[in-house]
Amino acid sequence: MAIGALSNSTYHAIDEEARAEVDVLNSRLDRTTQLTKKIQASLGRLEATGQSVRDVAGPLNGETRRLQTLSKSQPHSLLDVESVLAAIDRLRQPSDSKDDEEQIIRSGPEKAGLSNYLASIKRLSISYKEMQTSNLRANQGTMNDLTRLIKLGNTQLENHFDKILRGETPRSLEPLHYITKDKPFPVLSQDKIARLGLIYSHVAGNYANGFDSSVAKIYADIRGPYLSASLANLAAASVNTAKKKNPGDIYQAGANGIGTYTQAMEGIFIAEYDNICSIFTREDWGPILQATCQAAVTELARTLRELNTHIKSHLTTDCYMAYEVTEIISGLSNNLDKRTGELKGSLSAALKPVRETAKSSLAELLDETKRKIGNLQTLPTDGAASPIVAETMQRLNSMVEFLRPISSIMISLGDGGWKPGAAASGRTTEGIPSLASFDVGADGKDLFAKYCLDTIEVLLSSLDQKGRVLLRSKSLLGVFLANSVVVIDHVIRSSELGPLLDSRLDLLDQWRKKATVMYTDICRDISVYLFDTIHTNRTKRPTSGHADSADSASVVKGLNSKDKDKIKEKFTQFNNAFDDMVTKHKSYSMDREVRAMFGQDIRQKLQPLYERFWDRYHEIDKGKGKYVKYDKQSIAGVFMSLAT
Incomplete structure (x- = not known):
């Protein structure tokens, strides 16, 4: 009985102990369940309200730490507490880092240091992208904060870019200082270039095209006015130097300031291109250079329009400026295109008005020659050449100095394309001329020579027409034209026109002959007095130039009184007409x-006729000189004097 009682007592004790353990386990299970409910509630609030990670993760942390302690004594808990903790830590991390990065961002790139500042923005961007991929509504608040910080950071970077660039950019510089001393135009310092490049590399990543970025616009907005202001005085000087003290003076090469202006423009543009290449990426060089230089090119276009207006108003004296400007701007365009690959189109558009004037001037000058001659109210009454002849030839001679651009223009017009109303042959160049087009080869020289001959033909033909109206006789017109031909010939042979035209002067020979025919037309009227139709009863007549006084006496003796009177009259009429001709000639x-040309031609036409007539009839007044004023020797002297 005692043994049985003991066993029952022992079993009861064991049962009580088991109950106690069960109660402990139930208690722990209740606590676990409560913690689990709290976690679920916190996560629910996090998902539902989108509160910041710090606000939610704070209370979670205490509870989960207690849960972690509990799980150590109960490893087979229903919850994977470690996974929960890892998830919460990931939620906490952006929130924790945001405060640190915000301090850097708000301090600005100067205080924080540019490299540290850029690294902070980069970390914020990475955090933002990671939170985007989680797609948790709870992250929205933090993402908004990150977005705000990133925008603030980028804005401050842009402001820093602006500040650095403005600090390195003067309002303007004096280009002549660099041109006269043959010094390269200044570029940005390497330290500033490195800082600007770092900022651009970061900001440009926010744009599909880097040249659309805010810093690219800032660069153009700051450096563009600097370029324009630096070139403004030279632009104004180009316009001012176009106005000569004497408007009638022929424009001389280099008299306009456009050469210095474009030299400065080329130097400062290339320096700016070097800056751009050092700061921006390759694909952005061209667009940023175009944007930066646009204001300066616009000012150049305005300057060229003003010059074009002046040229058109003074075409006969200043057309050469159009040729010079065409060559200079074309050279600028080609040099910049070779160096940068840019601005050719902009410069071509700027040059177009002047180039069109240069092209049209060739035909307009021909028309102007006709118009000026047509408006003449008088011509020299002594047969001297009109001043318009020398003016026209001087214009052609001046063109030789601009043969390169003129040759290019003529090639674009085609052979004869300069004639009024003529259409170009098809070899047109709409754009700006290339360097090759300024290679003055045989084609260009040949076209210019043809233009010169066309100008001379228009000049002489127009003078001929005007002379027929204003001059009182053909002989005077002949003198006028012959003098004009001589002026033309002298200018050609004494100038740079000579090598171009020496072998092409058949045109002048034709006009010399025409003038001589006009002048010596009087000889036909005079020669009438030296012909006779008198018949004698002598079978042998003296040979002209060999008859002696006995032959003349016999001829005269054989004349009847009526025929003798006719011979006396012919001598008298000849003397009067000849003397009148000599007087006018002199x-x-x-x-x-x-004078030599006309005198020789008169002598060739009249002297043989007079000697023949004298040989036959000089005995008509028996040597008294009443009718026969000149013997052969004396009239030969007169003929000789006509040529000297």
């Missing part, structure tokens, strides 16, 4: 070459 203003 009264005309003739170039020595013209």
Whole structure:
């Protein structure tokens, strides 16, 4: 009985102990269940309200730490507490880092240091992207904060870019200082270039095209006015130097400031291109250079329009400026295109008005020559050449100095394309001329020579027409034209026109002949007095130039009184007409070459006729000189004097 009682007592004790353990386990299970409910409630609030990670993760942390302690004594808990903790830590991390990064961002790139500042923005961007991929509504508040910080950081970077660049950019510089001393135009310092490049590399990543970025616009907005302001005085000087003290003076090469202006523009543009290449990426160089230089190119276009207006108003004296400007701007365009690959189109558009004037001037100058001659109210009454002849030839001679651009223009017009109303042959160049087009080869020289000959033909033809109206006789017109030909010939042979035209002067020979025919037309009227139709009863007549006084006496003796009177009258009429011709000949203003040419032609036409007539009939007044004023020797002297 005692043994049985003991066993029952022992079993009861064991049962009580088991109950106690069960109660402990139930208690722990209740606590676990409560913690689990709290976690679920916290996560629910996090998902539902989108509160910040710090607000939610704070209370979670205490509870989960207690849960972690509990799980150590109960490893087979229904919850994977470690996974929960890892998830919460991941939620906490952006929130924890945001405060640190915000301090850097708000301090600005100067205080924080540019490299540290850029690294902070990069970390914020990475955090933002990671939170985007989680797609938790609970992250929305933190993501908004990160977005705000990133925007603030980028804005401050742009402001820092602006500040650095403005600090390195003067309002303007004096280009002549660099041109006269043959110094390269200044570029940004390497330290500033490195800082600007770092900022651009970061900001440009926010844009599909880097040249659309805010810092690219800032660069153009700051450096563009600097370029324009630096070139403004030279632009104004180009316009001012176009106005000559004497408007009638022929424009001389280099007299306009456009050459210095474009030299400065080329130097400062290339320096700016070097800056751009050091700061921006390769694909952005061109667009940023275009944007930066646009204001300066616009000012150049305005300057060229003003020059074009002046040229068109003074075409006969200043057309050469159009040729010079065409060559200079074309050279600028080609040099910049070779160096940068940019601005050719903009410069071509700026040059177009002047280039079109240069092209049209060739035909307009021909028309102007006709118009000026047509408006003449008088011509020199002594047969001297009109001043318009020398003016026209001086214009052609001046063109030789601009043969390169003129040749290019003529090639674009085609052979004869300069004639009024003529259409170009098809070899047109709409854009700006290339360097190759300024290679003055045989084609360009040949076209210019043809243009010169066309100008001379228009000049002489127009003078001929005007002379027929204003001059009182053909002989005077002949003198006038011959003098004009001599002026033309002298200008050609004494100038740079000579090598171009020496072998092409058949045109002048034709006009010399025409002038000579006009002048010596009087000889036909005079020669009438030296012909006779008198018949004698002598079978042998004296040979002209060999008859002696006995032959003349016999001829005269054989004449009846009526025929003798006719011979006397012919001598008298010849004397009067010849003396009148000699008087007029000596009264005309003739170039020595013209006088010699006309005198020789008169002598060839009249002297043989007179000697023949004299040989036959000089005994008509028996040597008294009443009718026969000149013997052969004396009239030969007169003929000789006509040529000197």
